[in-house]
Amino acid sequence: MTTRPTHRRTLQPAVGGTALLLALSACSSSAGASSAGDVKGTVTVFAAASLKESFTELGEEFEAAHPGTKVTFSFGGSDALAASITSGAPADVFAAASPKTMQIVTDAKSAAGEPATFVRNQLEIAVVPGNPEDVATLEDLTEPGLKVALCAKEVPCGAAAQKALDGAGLRLTPVSYEQDVKSALTKVQLKEVDASVVYKTDVQAAAGKVEGVEFPESAGAVNDYPIVLLKDAPNAGAAEAFIALVRSGQGRKVLTEAGFLTP
Known part of the structure; x- marks a missing residue:
């Protein structure tokens, strides 16, 4: 996989940051909402390679909204990432490029709750x-x-x-x-x-x-992209908040601007 420069997005102080915080407060993953005190530390996200640019941008926005947090990513083929998760690799969030590869994780009972489709890709x-x-x-x-x-x-x-x-x-x-x-x-x-x-x-x-x-x-042959909090997430509280951002209006804006389709 070749790394290319990521275009960074700067939050508008009066609007972007506030809207993002509101989105994180209002949205939650299937595992439940996070309290503000939970949003700290490192969130480890395993995500399909096609999400690299948009998720990197969302990670930067998440860190800007929650000083002291850090989002680390492992991008790759969804099947390989699912195999790593079921083999015990420590991660908080899994975002796959198809329901079939997500099922590898849910069948192994490595997911906390039901995955949610957040975008589609053609x-x-x-x-x-x-x-x-x-x-x-x-x-x-x-x-x-x-x-x-x-x-x-x-x-x-x-x-x-x-x-x-x-x-x-x-x-x-x-x-x-x-x-x-x-x-x-x-x-x-x-x-x-x-x-x-x-x-x-x-x-x-x-x-x-x-x-x-x-x-x-x-x-x-359009693919649905599901996302889920992992059962043994080391930082479940912050992971829930990151999933909430991905599924929020702000997250959808970043993803659709990158060319993804709404579910």
Whole structure:
């Protein structure tokens, strides 16, 4: 996974901070609301790679609203993150890119309460700037000689891509299967492949480094993103407050500006 600079968002002193605090007070996760005294210390969030830019921004806003807190993130493929959680990795919050990968955690009884869907995401074809191979449709990816990267089928973006291909009756053998969506996108950025199937949010985050090609089959393979407080969360109080921020109006604004769809 390649790290790219994150654009930081500064809270407006008279409006942003106040609105955020109100949102955190009004919203709660399925596990219950937090008191102001609980919002302290470090919150560890395991989140799908496609959430990197928006969650990093929300983490900064959370820390600004609660001096003395720190939000640390582990971004990656949802399946790998779920496996880490069920193997005992210490974390407070899990945000997955599909209900199927979240179910790994709930089936293992590692979640505290029911996960809540907070956004949705749709696929897009990422191509090299200028689209030199003239990719215009999903079917174009099956052309001989075209180099394509896909997410591994176990990863939500890979499962969604396969669903779209199956729905269109297409067979595609990529040159590589990647372990998360950012890795698939990086293949295009480095011009190691001609195209990859990623999320619209990833194309938007990499503006100028790739171009996006929409395709109608993506409408039948939209992923829901659930979030949950983990059962053995080391900092449950602050974790609940972070989930409340993600699900608040302020959180939704950040996420939709990043290209995510509302549930």
